[in-house]
Amino acid sequence: MLKQQIDQMAGYKLNVFHFHLTEDVAWRLQIKQYPKLTAAENMQRNQGKFYSVAQIKELIQYCKDRYITLVPEIDMPGHSAAFTRALGVDMQSEKGLQVVKNIIEEVCETYDVPYIHIGADEVKITNQQFLPEIIKYIQQHKKKVISWAPGGDYDDQTIQQLWKDEGNQKKDMRAGQYIDSKFLYISDFDPLNSVVTIFNRQLGGKPRGDSSLLGAEFCLWNDRRVAREADLLTRNAVYPSMLAFAERSWKGGGYPDVVFNIGPDSSNRAKAFVEFENRLLEHKQKYFRQLPFNYVKQTHIKWNLFGPFENNGDLSQIYWPENHDVLPEDSIAEVKATGGTVWLWHTHGPQVKAWLPSPKENTTWYAYTKFWIEADSTIMLWADFKDLSRSGADATPPKGEWDYMKSKLWINGERISAPQWAYPGRGSGQLEEPLVNEGFYYRPPLSVDVKRGWNKILVKLPIGLFDPLMDWQVPPKWMFTVMPVCKDKGLNYSAMELKFEPNGK
Structure with missing residues (x-):
């Protein structure tokens, strides 16, 4: 290996x-x-x-x-x-x-x-x-x-x-002299985001190396025991991250701070990422069919984000996007986002930049989009609300829940249940107990029935305090992944060729 x-x-x-x-x-x-x-x-x-x-x-x-x-x-x-x-x-x-x-x-x-x-x-x-x-x-x-x-x-x-x-x-x-590895631990990132943030990085806070900045290094920490050593490559985006890192470290440039979002469609940053993503996926098809490559096209997925709704610490409160009194497609979004994985706020904010410009504690947001499909179908779906760090030992979500923050997912008004966790509610600190199905990229995708025409996706994203909800190893991760996928030839998955339009126009 x-x-x-x-x-x-x-x-x-x-x-x-x-x-x-x-x-x-x-x-x-x-x-x-x-x-x-x-x-x-x-x-x-x-x-x-x-x-x-x-x-x-x-x-x-x-x-x-x-x-x-x-x-x-x-x-x-x-x-x-x-x-x-x-x-x-x-x-x-x-x-x-x-x-x-x-x-x-x-x-x-x-x-x-x-x-x-x-x-x-x-x-x-x-x-x-x-x-x-x-x-x-x-x-x-x-x-x-x-x-x-x-x-x-x-x-x-x-x-x-x-x-x-x-x-x-x-x-x-x-x-x-120094080497930069800050926020370059891929075992702390989900696969889709790891490529985005590494591509965005201005390594060492400089556009290019010099006599002091010798370079940078991205790291894979296997502090938690794995059942098979090959799991280190399947449960971390090693090869997609490697290509993003090679691009950024040799090309230089990048953007200040740590950027966890693709950026507005009109921005030069987003346009550059789209161009890179196309090349990344070309290399995936040519050279990585038989090697684990946990990245699929995500720049075609567009979201409307609605909020903030003050929840006063009650994460189960219901607001208009889910009560059908007002339709999200007829409403003006507070924020427009792009990607299969969307971070609203990161545990290490404000240094880490995510999609919300001014995130607030004890608030709830919703994300909405539509996709068009030509026939009634059963599709495969990557879906998640918490990426467990493999460099530590985060707690598994409780039974029947996607996370510890009461996040929810609906497709065409039907609530999508959380996976049946192998070890629901398993506490933190269990470094000798391997992960089993806690991440969307190493468990079987969900099977979801969809209809011909437009299919609506609604995501609910509450958060309480920005302090860790249980302990330092279980920080609140305000994020979600929703990604229709299909099986490739070989080991990997690809994104389904679907048309996404958050307003359904």
């Missing part, structure tokens, strides 16, 4: 493969001095599975043959519970520091790589000398150091990989 991804990277001129090899659940890199690190009894997941010295050497050469640099990451001193379990010492202790130096020496002498990534994020530093000594030690072995930012205190020679905005990061960045 790794080689398959590297082959596709090479085809689109991506030239760095960052390989995160150690974590709390397990240490996956063979270290000959310390065999306990990769002993099965010290692993919490996939016991006994690790990469041998020969395999890593082979992978490094496989990358080199395709003009790709492999960057190994050994996370320190955080994300190191597997190290502590195996060796009985904390990395930041005097003994632990010496063990880490021994590991670094073995890695540097064994592998022909120019960079070592040390992680160094999400940890309380108790030994102030740990990072300076480790960085100096790696540099003495003629390797460049990369680390996460925010993270520890680094020297000016350490390349910082940005993963979120925090504190004095902008000041720090003036002193050295």
Whole structure:
């Protein structure tokens, strides 16, 4: 699977493969001095599975043959519970520091790589000398150091990989070189939106790279256990995102902030995305028929958004778009939106821009559109109201509900029931329990009966407070996906060739 991804990277001129090899659940890199690190009894997941010295050497050469640099990451001193379990010492202790130096020496002498990534994020530093000594030690072995930012205190020679905005990061960045990965975790995005937001990105906040901005990296984090390793490619938009990322990183440009919408039809941004989408889908048909490619055409779907309706925290309140007193097709929309997936507001707003210009808590919105079909039919439908992040462990929606916000979907006035969740209401934090059918792109599409002529779609989108509804791993996601699809030859789906007009004219 790794080689398959590297082959596709090479085809689109991506030239760095960052390989995160150690974590709390397990240490996956063979270290000959310390065999306990990769002993099965010290692993919490996939016991006994690790990469041998020969395999890593082979992978490094496989990358080199395709003009790709492999960057190994050994996370320190955080994300190191597997190290502590195996060796009985904390990395930041005097003994632990010496063990880490021994590991670094073995890695540097064994592998022909120019960079070592040390992680160094999400940890309380108790030994102030740990990072300076480790960085100096790696540099003495003629390797460049990369680390996460925010993270520890680094020297000016350490390349910082940005993963979120925090504190004095902008000041720090003036002193050295950096890589942008902010809002580039595809395991946090649904497939349709991942392509949109990556295409829109102005990487590093600059129209092009320079002596400080070395580039960018999009990331796939499999913190949650998967039932099959192939699920990492089917449950994340790896290849569609790769093509969008190649386009943006080589072409430059993009738009400030983080943009989660395609944009008004008349905007240059929307026109550019339509042109890109056509090329993306051409490549999908030519090169990805037998590889998972979770993206379908969505720029033909147009929505009218009606709101805001004050719900005062009562998410079940009913308003005129669903009581039939006034027809949405005869009404003027507050907002017009485009796409199979539409975000009204994002958890990380206001930095993240979605379709609502001024989103408000405790309000309800409705989305409406029509599509024309030539005969009575049963169609397949991708539909969802919450995209569960695979980088964490969001809670599954309750039984009989699409989400925790009382969202609803009607087609021709008939309410469409939520899927029968494999694990309804399963709480957050269940990192060892694989996802089963929680996402529209890895469960069978819904079957929906439609009639010849115009078919009406109405979506109800309430929200309460913008604070997490249950805990930090279950943030409110004010969004929906409604997308008629058909099965392609091969592994994937395509959009149905339907005419959408929100006013039915």
